[in-house]
Amino acid sequence: MNIHRVTGDLVATHRTPSLAEKSLRVVEDSRGDLEVALDPVGAKPGDFVITIGISAARIAAGDPRITTDLTIGGIIDHWSEERWRD
Amino acid sequence: MNIHRVTGDLVATHRTPSLAEKSLRVVEDSRGDLEVALDPVGAKPGDFVITIGISAARIAAGDPRITTDLTIGGIIDHWSEERWRD
């Protein structure tokens, strides 16, 4: 899993049915690279989150037919943030 | 998932049967690296899109026998484009 920080949402009205009506967040890693994660836990911008990739992402979404390759698996309460390279 | 921008099409007449007659788009990420994505949603050059990888790419293609590892899952209407590193 990776550590990402939520930067915001994105709006994509034209989607495949398998992603319809899911909450998507734009997240960044410690290098500033952006990815898009499915969010079943309700993270907010600025939250540090654990993100789950690979086939586990679909299982973590609650339904393996949801076509995600990155899903937020938890909101981090405490960790060594000084390792984050701002 | 990742955020890509569609740069164009490519023509590949000699394909494996599992990719036959599918729409393929050349997409670039924010670093300018190119990949090829299956497009079931009808994106156009210049569109920012959400791309889905891993085994979810096959499911998003509408048929898991389609041999794609990257599928366009939606066209982005609004996001913080200033994060794109042109």
Next chain:
Amino acid sequence: MNIHRVTGDLVATHRTPSLAEKSLRVVEDSRGDLEVALDPVGAKPGDFVITIGISAARIAAGDPRITTDLTIGGIIDHWSEERWRD
């Protein structure tokens, strides 16, 4: 598999059910990049460990329903540590 060094734990009280109550470690690779690994073997900070990714991570967790994409598969006793780029 990769070689990681355990750097510490993280606390994430708000998790998806599929990760509930599992031990998670923050690990770093030889470039200093951080990831989060499920730990079924009881590694301690400073330990060099073998980490298993992809779908094998779920099997190594002991239950393929556990939504991990990185699982600690062993604690390394001896290896050529001079290859580690501190």
Next chain:
Amino acid sequence: MNIHRVTGDLVATHRTPSLAEKSLRVVEDSRGDLEVALDPVGAKPGDFVITIGISAARIAAGDPRITTDLTIGGIIDHWSEERWRD
């Protein structure tokens, strides 16, 4: 999928049974990094090809028991080659 250019063949007489007698090509990406791809389409050195990774590679090989993680899925006729960073 990715765009690779075929650079040559390699000879590996000592193989696992699951790769026995398959055609393998050394391919390079636009950064010059090398990988090895299974070739069911008959590509030649210098050809630009579409390569398929992840579990789709095994399906594209024509038999999911073939242990490939990268399979050539088509030979590209036309694309914007000026994007290739020689």
Next chain:
Amino acid sequence: MNIHRVTGDLVATHRTPSLAEKSLRVVEDSRGDLEVALDPVGAKPGDFVITIGISAARIAAGDPRITTDLTIGGIIDHWSEERWRD
């Protein structure tokens, strides 16, 4: 698949049952990055090998319950070694 060079073994007595008693090799790629591969073919330090990743790694191990994400699939006899960036 990738091309790796075997650099040595590692000793890990404390392992998950799914990796128990398997031969593991430390391998490096052309950039000098290290990974750990399961070795069912008997490679020796200095050998150039083809390595298989993703779910194909488990199949190449001879038993999909073996939790590897990288398995040596063959020993290379001949290839363009001048492409290796020492």
